[in-house]
Amino acid sequence: MTDIFELLKGKPEDVDYEKKGVIVQGITGSYGSIHAKQMISYGTNVVAGVTPGKGGQKFEETIPIYNSMQEAVDATNAKISIIFVPAKFFLSAAKEALNSGIKLLVAIPEHVPIRDTMEALDLAKQKEAIIIGPNTPGIMIPELIKIGIMPPMPFKAGKIAVLSKSGTLLYEISDALTNAGFGQSITIGIGGDPVNGTRLIDAFEMVKDISDLEGLVIVGEIGGDSEEMLAKKIIELGFNKPTVAYIAGRAAPKEKRMGHAGAIVMGTYGSAESKISMFNKANIPVAKRPAEVPVLLAGKMEK
Amino acid sequence: MQLLEFQAKEIFREYKINLLNSISSTNIEDGRKHAKELGYPFVIKIQVPVGGRGKAGGIQKCQNDDEFDIKYPQVMDLVIKGEKARAILLEKMADIKKELYLSIFLNRSKRCYTIIASSEGGVEIESVKNQIIKEIGLGDVSDEVANEVAKEMGLDGITAEGVADTLKKLSKLTIEKEAELVEINPLAIMQDGTVMALDGKFVTDDNANFRHDELQKYQEKTEIEEQAEKSGFSLVELDGDIAVVGNGAGLVMSTLDMLSDNGGKPACFLDVGGGATTESVYEALTLISKLDRVKGILVNLYGGIVKTTVVAEAFLKAYENNLIDIPVFSRLKGTESEKAKEMLQGSRTNIFDSVEEAINAAVMGIKK
Numbered sequence: 001m002t003d004i005f006e007l008l009k010g011k012p013e014d015v016d017y018e019k020k021g022v023i024v025q026g027i028t029g030s031y032g033s034i035h036a037k038q039m040i041s042y043g044t045n046v047v048a049g050v051t052p053g054k055g056g057q058k059f060e061e062t063i064p065i066y067n068s069m070q071e072a073v074d075a076t077n078a079k080i081s082i083i084f085v086p087a088k089f090f091l092s093a094a095k096e097a098l099n100s101g102i103k104l105l106v107a108i109p110e111h112v113p114i115r116d117t118m119e120a121l122d123l124a125k126q127k128e129a130i131i132i133g134p135n136t137p138g139i140m141i142p143e144l145i146k147i148g149i150m151p152p153m154p155f156k157a158g159k160i161a162v163l164s165k166s167g168t169l170l171y172e173i174s175d176a177l178t179n180a181g182f183g184q185s186i187t188i189g190i191g192g193d194p195v196n197g198t199r200l201i202d203a204f205e206m207v208k209d210i211s212d213l214e215g216l217v218i219v220g221e222i223g224g225d226s227e228e229m230l231a232k233k234i235i236e237l238g239f240n241k242p243t244v245a246y247i248a249g250r251a252a253p254k255e256k257r258m259g260h261a262g263a264i265v266m267g268t269y270g271s272a273e274s275k276i277s278m279f280n281k282a283n284i285p286v287a288k289r290p291a292e293v294p295v296l297l298a299g300k301m302e303k
Numbered sequence: 304m305q306l307l308e309f310q311a312k313e314i315f316r317e318y319k320i321n322l323l324n325s326i327s328s329t330n331i332e333d334g335r336k337h338a339k340e341l342g343y344p345f346v347i348k349i350q351v352p353v354g355g356r357g358k359a360g361g362i363q364k365c366q367n368d369d370e371f372d373i374k375y376p377q378v379m380d381l382v383i384k385g386e387k388a389r390a391i392l393l394e395k396m397a398d399i400k401k402e403l404y405l406s407i408f409l410n411r412s413k414r415c416y417t418i419i420a421s422s423e424g425g426v427e428i429e430s431v432k433n434q435i436i437k438e439i440g441l442g443d444v445s446d447e448v449a450n451e452v453a454k455e456m457g458l459d460g461i462t463a464e465g466v467a468d469t470l471k472k473l474s475k476l477t478i479e480k481e482a483e484l485v486e487i488n489p490l491a492i493m494q495d496g497t498v499m500a501l502d503g504k505f506v507t508d509d510n511a512n513f514r515h516d517e518l519q520k521y522q523e524k525t526e527i528e529e530q531a532e533k534s535g536f537s538l539v540e541l542d543g544d545i546a547v548v549g550n551g552a553g554l555v556m557s558t559l560d561m562l563s564d565n566g567g568k569p570a571c572f573l574d575v576g577g578g579a580t581t582e583s584v585y586e587a588l589t590l591i592s593k594l595d596r597v598k599g600i601l602v603n604l605y606g607g608i609v610k611t612t613v614v615a616e617a618f619l620k621a622y623e624n625n626l627i628d629i630p631v632f633s634r635l636k637g638t639e640s641e642k643a644k645e646m647l648q649g650s651r652t653n654i655f656d657s658v659e660e661a662i663n664a665a666v667m668g669i670k671k
Binding site: 087088111112113114115118121122150151153154164165166167168169170171172175192194195199201219221222223224225226229246248249250251252253254255256257258259260261262263266267268288289290291 | 305352353354384385409411412414427428429441481483484506508509510511513514537539541549550551552553554555556557559560561562563564569572574605606607636637638657658659
């Protein structure tokens, strides 16, 4: 298992420890440029951008733009990239990144066809790389590095790991946690697609052994069975750090896609009831409202 | 999208899966003509994008003209799980020996296609016994796997051949059309041992639509849903009276849940997208103003990168243009929310600090 913190921060002996370079694919697009600026102002070390045809130019007068990922990686030796291209072009952008040696790929685009995601995942597996997303807000270590589109306000450094399928619920719940005094050690956006590069269970593997982890918050939603898989894993491992879950979509009608491509209940596959009952079996309380998450977490910590 | 039975069967036919003769219609005059062509007896089947049609009386045997005149309109007028008939399918009656179950679905957590087969079909998947489950990767089903499944189902001879053949065709179309789920339930064994697809279910990956022009004719959206899509929103119409608007699918679902917990009935799910702008919120209010059943609007916005004042501007513009004449209950959180509250002071928008308060006020306000 790749150490996500080592990927994001590096090793203490590295010259660029806690300053690992990030390449932004699609840096000159409207969305890519806004978020590149936001990431830079958060302290993320954006070392290069890639936009075919704009090689040689500079972003914000300082960051070099390259025509291809290979050139950008050769020049910077970065291992992390974030993709902002339209969904149709995601697969080719992802292949380019993975073939150039990128080890952590954050895939922002929504509406990527499942087949394309699966193909990218296949390549990532061969290259021993991690894909976060698609359709994810990204990944962050609060107050250190942000690779994604999340606003900075809700997050504060701390010792709770938050894993979330939804973007806005990640902000909402992190905000509630921060206000209750629970900062976050890491937050990982899983994404709202049917197939996720990093599933809840994979994200859990990334955070479960953090030495000073004080709690885990799982923000799920209807669709698929990744919450159930995670709950089973938690039972199996006897993971006993205080853990709280939230599931969105209890009131959603069956067989309707609720905004996210992955948020759909087919028969009982993907229903909120199934997820909640599995969390209950794992002795993980499920909040009824986002605001209840910190309350339940505090309750778990007292025990 | 989920195709209707007759649409799924159109695709099955293209892939040469065995089907009974059938014709679809949307009015009784056309239906009568088709009845003549098809010849009695046949089955009248309602076409709705949900399961449980049989139990709800949506599938009726028909022996003659008199029965046809009574049953066709009866079936046409049914509403099943809130869904009205999109069409009526007339299909020849089959003399069957046994009903099987066959499907291929995208196994999301295993990230591969998976076959489910059973020798005891004809009931909803949750009740299908003796399920044979096989993960098959991303490629076509091989002869070997297809034959193995048929054997495990306890079949032999031409029936086993038929099932294996159907399975291979099903996998080919799943891959070529980029389906999330393709199901034949029941797959019938006929008296002569051949197999026949009596029903068909087909769910596509909407995100791959741009590669599948041939499926676009099946796209079924209400006018409002279509407009929402053009604006880049996700909108699902529901049958209550409080419109729910927010940014981000998770947040809107969560608002829907809390509203329902408090006795409110959502009229729609409207996600304006992770970011919100004056234009997008104005556009959302425009769409909602077209839904007659809406008596109030519940807005839950978490302004991240977006300033809430930008959202407040959309409301003010909507009131100025007399777009909205129903109460709005709103929770705006994020950048510049204090200023946004000031801007909306004295307007039709009731602003609340928490979504819980906004929901309570909306539920109480609508009851009056």
